Amino acid sequence: GDSVTQMEGPVTLSEEAFLTINCTYTATGYPSLFWYVQYPGEGLQLLLKATKADDKGSNKGFEATYRKETTSFHLEKGSVQVSDSAVYFCALNQAGTALIFGKGTTLSVSS
Amino acid sequence: NAGVTQTPKFQVLKTGQSMTLQCAQDMNHNSMYWYRQDPGMGLRLIYYSASEGTTDKGEVPNGYNVSRLNKREFSLRLESAAPSQTSVYFCASSLRGLAGGGFFGPGTRLTVL
Numbered sequence: 001g002d003s004v005t006q007m008e009g010p011v012t013l014s015e016e017a018f019l020t021i022n023c024t025y026t027a028t029g030y031p032s033l034f035w036y037v038q039y040p041g042e043g044l045q046l047l048l049k050a051t052k053a054d055d056k057g058s059n060k061g062f063e064a065t066y067r068k069e070t071t072s073f074h075l076e077k078g079s080v081q082v083s084d085s086a087v088y089f090c091a092l093n094q095a096g097t098a099l100i101f102g103k104g105t106t107l108s109v110s111s
Numbered sequence: 112n113a114g115v116t117q118t119p120k121f122q123v124l125k126t127g128q129s130m131t132l133q134c135a136q137d138m139n140h141n142s143m144y145w146y147r148q149d150p151g152m153g154l155r156l157i158y159y160s161a162s163e164g165t166t167d168k169g170e171v172p173n174g175y176n177v178s179r180l181n182k183r184e185f186s187l188r189l190e191s192a193a194p195s196q197t198s199v200y201f202c203a204s205s206l207r208g209l210a211g212g213g214f215f216g217p218g219t220r221l222t223v224l
Contacts (some may be wrong), residue, residue, distance in 0.1 A: 004153075014220075020170075025183075032212075034212050036212075041214040042217060042218075043201055043216055043217045044154075044201065044215040045113075045215070046212040046213075049212050081128050089153060089154070093208070093209045093212075095208075098156045098159055098169060098209055099154075099156075099203075099209045099213065100142060100211075101155075102153055102156040103151055103152060103153040104153055107140040
């Protein structure tokens with residue numbers, strides 16, 4: 001079945017460092033891909049999405065490109081802030097039924 | 112516009128007790144979902160309702176029942192709680208399916224002793 005694999009965390013960075021969180025997927029068709037963020041004690045918020053190959057989703061300085069050839073959707077940010085500390089989830093959706101999530105990657109940014 | 116609301120925020124149950132988690136959305140969405148989040152497991156789908164009057168099982172439905180009361184409300188019931196059901200429960204909604212992502216509620220943290 002469809003699945004999402006994320007790099008294991010936690011990821012610990014200093015403020016202004018470059019961030020990459022790897023995400024790869026397995027799917028039979030052409031899924032939509034998402035990154036969600038969960039701040040401490042809160043629910044999930046949609047961070048960005050891409051619906052077809054080579055699409056780039058971007059929001060709040062984060063970006064990810066849908067790479068069909070490598071089945072990847074890596075999350076990047078050029079300069080992280082302390083306020084970016086959160087858990088990040090990669091997810092896919094196919095056939096419009098439900099989101100399939102990765103296990104999540106915890107990011108901790110220190111000043 | 113409150114979005115997706117869930118009650119209660121926290122709950123402690125004893126093994127064998129029952130309870131209902133409530134979820135409501137005010138965005139006129141057709142589809143609603145219940146997920147559970149466990150450490151190191153990501154989010155797993157329990158049940159979903161593609162539209163009013165329909166419900167379907169997700170990945171981990173055992174031990175749960177759901178009711179789509181109307182277009183706004185989708186409740187999750189634990190008939191006889193077990194320690195394995197200790198988790199954080201999230202409700203989500205979307206206009207139709209999750210091809211565009213979805214809106215999540217703040218979650219209910221449930222502990223079963």
